[in-house]
Amino acid sequence: MTTAPIDRRQRRRQETIEEVLDVAAAIMAEQGAAGLSLGEIARRMGIRPPSLYVYFPSKHAVYDALFARGAQSLLDVIQDADRTDLEKLTTFDAFLLGAAGVFVRWSVEHPAYSQLLFWRPVPGFAPSPEAYRPAVELLGLTTQRFADLQHRGLVRRDVPPEQVTRDWTVLSSGVTSQQPSNAPDESFDTGRFVQALPDLVAMFARYYSEPRSTAARGRASRADQR
Amino acid sequence: MTTAPIDRRQRRRQETIEEVLDVAAAIMAEQGAAGLSLGEIARRMGIRPPSLYVYFPSKHAVYDALFARGAQSLLDVIQDADRTDLEKLTTFDAFLLGAAGVFVRWSVEHPAYSQLLFWRPVPGFAPSPEAYRPAVELLGLTTQRFADLQHRGLVRRDVPPEQVTRDWTVLSSGVTSQQPSNAPDESFDTGRFVQALPDLVAMFARYYSEPRSTAARGRASRADQR
DNA sequence: GTCTATATGACGATAGAC
DNA sequence: GTCTATCGTCATATAGAC
Numbered sequence: 001m002t003t004a005p006i007d008r009r010q011r012r013r014q015e016t017i018e019e020v021l022d023v024a025a026a027i028m029a030e031q032g033a034a035g036l037s038l039g040e041i042a043r044r045m046g047i048r049p050p051s052l053y054v055y056f057p058s059k060h061a062v063y064d065a066l067f068a069r070g071a072q073s074l075l076d077v078i079q080d081a082d083r084t085d086l087e088k089l090t091t092f093d094a095f096l097l098g099a100a101g102v103f104v105r106w107s108v109e110h111p112a113y114s115q116l117l118f119w120r121p122v123p124g125f126a127p128s129p130e131a132y133r134p135a136v137e138l139l140g141l142t143t144q145r146f147a148d149l150q151h152r153g154l155v156r157r158d159v160p161p162e163q164v165t166r167d168w169t170v171l172s173s174g175v176t177s178q179q180p181s182n183a184p185d186e187s188f189d190t191g192r193f194v195q196a197l198p199d200l201v202a203m204f205a206r207y208y209s210e211p212r213s214t215a216a217r218g219r220a221s222r223a224d225q226r
Numbered sequence: 227m228t229t230a231p232i233d234r235r236q237r238r239r240q241e242t243i244e245e246v247l248d249v250a251a252a253i254m255a256e257q258g259a260a261g262l263s264l265g266e267i268a269r270r271m272g273i274r275p276p277s278l279y280v281y282f283p284s285k286h287a288v289y290d291a292l293f294a295r296g297a298q299s300l301l302d303v304i305q306d307a308d309r310t311d312l313e314k315l316t317t318f319d320a321f322l323l324g325a326a327g328v329f330v331r332w333s334v335e336h337p338a339y340s341q342l343l344f345w346r347p348v349p350g351f352a353p354s355p356e357a358y359r360p361a362v363e364l365l366g367l368t369t370q371r372f373a374d375l376q377h378r379g380l381v382r383r384d385v386p387p388e389q390v391t392r393d394w395t396v397l398s399s400g401v402t403s404q405q406p407s408n409a410p411d412e413s414f415d416t417g418r419f420v421q422a423l424p425d426l427v428a429m430f431a432r433y434y435s436e437p438r439s440t441a442a443r444g445r446a447s448r449a450d451q452r
Numbered sequence: 453g454t455c456t457a458t459a460t461g462a463c464g465a466t467a468g469a470c
Numbered sequence: 471g472t473c474t475a476t477c478g479t480c481a482t483a484t485a486g487a488c
Contacts, residue, residue: 013471034260035349038464050466051472059464120407121347123261166422167429174400181346196392203393203433207425235453264481276483277455285481 017055019045021069024062028112033121036062060125063116068131070113075134077106078141092154092209097201099145100172104197107176108188114176142168156210164208171200243281245271247295250288254338259347262288286351289342293353296339297360303332304364308371318380318435323427325371326398330423333402334414340402368394379436390434397426 023044028036038059042049056062081102089095107114115121117135146161146168155164179186179193188194249270254262264285268275282288307328315321333340341347343361372387372394381390405412405419414420 032346032349034347037462039462048473049464050474053465054471115345118403118407119341119345119347120258120410121260121345123258163422163425166419167425170400170404170419170422170426171396172400173403174396174398177344177399177403178396181344184346193392193396196389196396199389199393199433200396203429206433207429239453263479265479274456275481276457279482280454 013055017065020052020055020062021065024066025069025112028066028116029110033112033115033119034123038062060122063122063125064128064131066113067116067127068134070110070117071131071134071138073110073113074103074106074117075138075141078102078138082141082145092149093201093205095149096205097198100175100197100201103172104175104179104194105188108179108191108194111180111184115180118173118176139165139169153210156208159208167208168204171204175200239281243291246278246281246288247291250292251295251338254292254342255336259338259341259345260349264288289348289351290354290357292339293342294357294360296336296343297357297364299336299339300329300332300343301360301364301367304328304367308367318375319427319431321375322431323424326401326423326427329398330401330405330420331414334405334417334420337406337410341406344399344402365391365395382434382436385434393434394430397430401426 020041023041024036027040027044036059038049038052041062042052052062056065078099081098086095086098086102089098107118120126143161143165146155146164149155150157150161150164155161175193175197179191183192186192186194246267249267250262253266253270262285264275264278267288268278278288282291304325307324312321312324312328315324333344346352369387369391372381372390375381376383376387376390381387401419401423405417409418412418412420
């Protein structure tokens with residue numbers, strides 16, 4: 001009899017927190033990540049700015065929750081694609097192009113989140129370790145993916161998977177950094193930098209894939225170098 | 227007799243404008259591009275905030291001048307390196323690594339400027355065409371460079387130079403976007419993403435260089451001898 | 453012409469009434 | 471849990487001293 005109202009109150013509180021974040025994400029999408037203001041959140045919710053402090057101790061706490069939300073959303077999208085579409089793609093090129101497409105599409109369609117996640121547009125704000133955790137998990141997932149591909153003989157064996165991941169993130173973030181700043185109104189399908197993906201993936205694949213027709217020669221020459 | 231005081235006054239005014247921009251750039255370097263405030267500029271200059279409006283009609287005008295300054299500084303650095311160091315490098319790989327190094331070094335050592343130039347951290351601010359002009363000129367310069375390398379037989383002839391430039395800027399901006407957001411305290415020499423440059427350049431060069439085993443080798447070596 | 457003094461409204465944040 | 475009142479700071483604007 002005493003726990004039921006508490007649960008309901010906590011559920012109601014959680015719903016309000018979610019509503020704050022929904023409204024905040026909408027404002028960020030319109031004004032840019034640094035254009036968020038507590039007054040505007042309160043205005044759209046029909047309350048006064050001080051009432052927001054019941055749910056968040058500061059504006060940075062709102063940013064931190066948004067960061068965690070964005071990172072989790074991206075991780076979900078990647079993991080979901082990993083389990084469905086990408087599982088079917090057997091060649092190195094096809095898998096890479098599919099994975100890059102999923103990542104870049106999310107970034108282009110959530111420019112405010114990707115601005116908050118990958119750049120540092122808000123002065124004085126840095127994500128907490130908890131908010132950063134899904135991003136670290138995504139990095140580990142990517143490295144594990146490349147290690148798997150290496151074991152399956154699709155990736156060169158003479159480089160650590162961490163290096164492959166590092167260069168892969170540079171390529172991906174290069175596209176997601178050029179597209180919104182140079183041509184923010186282009187969609188995923190029409191974006192001129194998004195259209196660079198097939199070439200960039202082919203470039204990456206040619207460099208890091210295990211040479212097929214010359215596999216024996218490649219191993220022999222690398223062995224000779226020792 | 228009447229022009230002399232006017233010239234001196236205009237020179238004094240120009241000096242004040244330069245001082246405003248010096249101070250503003252220092253604040254941006256400390257606080258991030260969006261952390262600039264007119265009050266802080268005035269405080270450091272020992273004047274009152276309204277006095278700044280004598281030299282700049284708005285805060286966005288200060289940002290616009292900073293954008294123009296940063297773009298011009300980058301263009302100067304690239305053009306200078308183009309005329310001196312890079313002129314000596316004859317192979318495709320060596321030239322690319324040198325050019326990428328100059329660009330990335332400038333970006334890492336001027337994080338606030340590069341944030342303002344390549345991302346859109348300030349809500350509501352977009353550079354004017356005049357401020358953007360050096361950036362356009364740099365893009366044209368880069369495309370011209372790749373067209374030259376194509377004529378000298380060092381770059382594949384089956385792709386337009388604009389495509390080579392597009393993929394080149396993705397690589398470069400990928401490094402300059404990852405380095406300050408993921409490891410802002412690392413220098414040009416220790417930066418883990420800066421250290422990816424040799425691999426990324428080799429990847430790019432292997433994809434876009436004219437295959438050596440064809441007749442292009444004769445043309446390339448003749449061009450190198452000039 | 454250039455500055456100081458002053459005013460306005462928005463911002464993030466806090467204290468306390470109900 | 472939401473409000474009003476308030477604080478200090480911000481960008482911006484105008485009036486007026488010199």
